[in-house]
Amino acid sequence: MSHGENLTTSVTEFILVGLSNDPGTQLVLFVVFLVVYLLTLAGNILIVVTIIHNQGLHTPMYFFLSNLSFIDVCHATVTVPKMLADFLSTAKTISFGGCVAQMFFLHLFACTEIFLLTVMAYDRYVAICNPMHYLTIMNQKVCLLLAGTIWLGGTVHSLALTGMTIKLPYCGPQKVDNFFCDVPPVIRLACTDTYVIEILIVSNSGLISVVCFVVLVVSYGIILVSLRKRLAEGRRKALSTCAAHLTVVTLFLGHCIFIYSRPSTSFSEDKVVSVFFTAVTPLLNPIIYTLRNEDMKQALNKLFGSGCTMRRCRGKVGRRAQVKSHHQPG
Template sequence: MKYMDTTNNVTEFVLLELTQNPKMQKIVFAVFLLIYIISIVVNVLILITITSSSLLGSSVYFFLAYLSFIDACYASVNNPKLIRDPLHEKKTILFKGCMAQVFGEYFFGGVEVILLTVMAYDCYVAICKPLHYATIMNWRVCALLVGVSWMGGFLYATIQILFIFQLPFCGPNVIDHFMCDLNPLLNLACTDTHTLGLFVAANSGFICLLNFLLLVVSYVVILHSLRTHSLEGKHKAMSTSVSHITVVVLFFVPCKSCYEKIIYQGNCLMNEFA
């Protein structure tokens, strides 16, 4: 049981590496550097290709350009420090830097989740209402949907970090992780964080589950509408959706950890009151 302590003596955190082996640290450095470079180059090339051509006139490419920009920003939240740390003996991060890192993770992650759902709606309109597509998905609607994605991500990240930022950290400052994350930070706070941990996990689980359900519903409607299409129309519709479905699967499968955290935190809370 942790008891409340209002003092905050921690000015920086120490991050544990993936490995303490010097040779393995060099491998970690090379792997993260390669992944980061590929991620940035691919997303920048997509962004340049779309913005410098007539493709930007289509709403699907408009959303794809924003998705590439968000991916590049998302990759730049943690990767630069992950690349830098294996080269330095002192692996620390300032308190405010840690909070900024956590906010960036949830901000860009939230924007990307919502934007993927918006792109599913775009696919639905293109396949199910092709004659009204240009009218429904006009520039004003596209800009509004992108704005909703940014605002949703900001609200999500603000809720996640609002209470964490006010927690007292008065002693241990070693984060059992290779980057700043909410759950390791909760373990270091000088107060009981079971209830807060459950809320944080539930907030992550809720946004993932809500958007995943919206995606599932949109594709169920799309598949149902394809029954009346010709074979050629079905192939064209599926080719339009398959890339988006692939991205959704790759993004949401790791989100199962959100629900594992909810179950774990819930069990801790139930044991606390038992």
């Protein structure tokens, strides 16, 4: 028992291999990902503020969309700031505790987002296939209950994966073959046979990803069939919303299935897929939802007043009133 404890605590930090060792390339990557991260924060926070500010968007669909934007901000923040710091540092190290925390929060937000996307598909199914009872079925209590359930599910999933990982003994190799700590590359460093753990990871993360993906595809298949009976305008709007959801689902779950639905073997594409998953996808979500959603575009225009602040608009109204009174006959 004591020998196992010594092995476990012998490694106090890990070295993140990162994306490149060339200083010039790292500087370019720093600028690129800094811009991507700032745009991710701005885009997703803007969506949350717009939904809160606009009473017309206080519906179940936009409640879940604001949750998605919040999760995307958290998801990107788990890995990108550390990656940016490492681009400017020669010692790309992370403490054992920091590595565990990164794994825990990464899987917490990722799994919660998978469950949220599934709930959003159910929301669209009810809205399109049962519109007369939509607000009765998806009432505020149900929405809050679903939101609490997906966060609880993400927490349980993350605790299970992180718990299995930190119980392994780590006594030698310290280089994590990625730019952040994730379960597959970290367990490769364990000083023991990890086959059983790898199977558990595949059956946990991989199964969740595949099952949710199948449920989502079936849900949208039913929605598309039901849309054939709709009028052209209503069908176009519903198709636009569903297309946005399907795009996000494909981008997000594609990574999860690729990384977690196989034993812990390293592919050269893993880093590229991981970059897309942790840094790019959270940026694409606000773009996809705002560009394809007329209600969001109108709400954004209303929020910004079409380039006219409240004070300037009042000033224009006042000037028009003065001109009008000046031209009226005395």
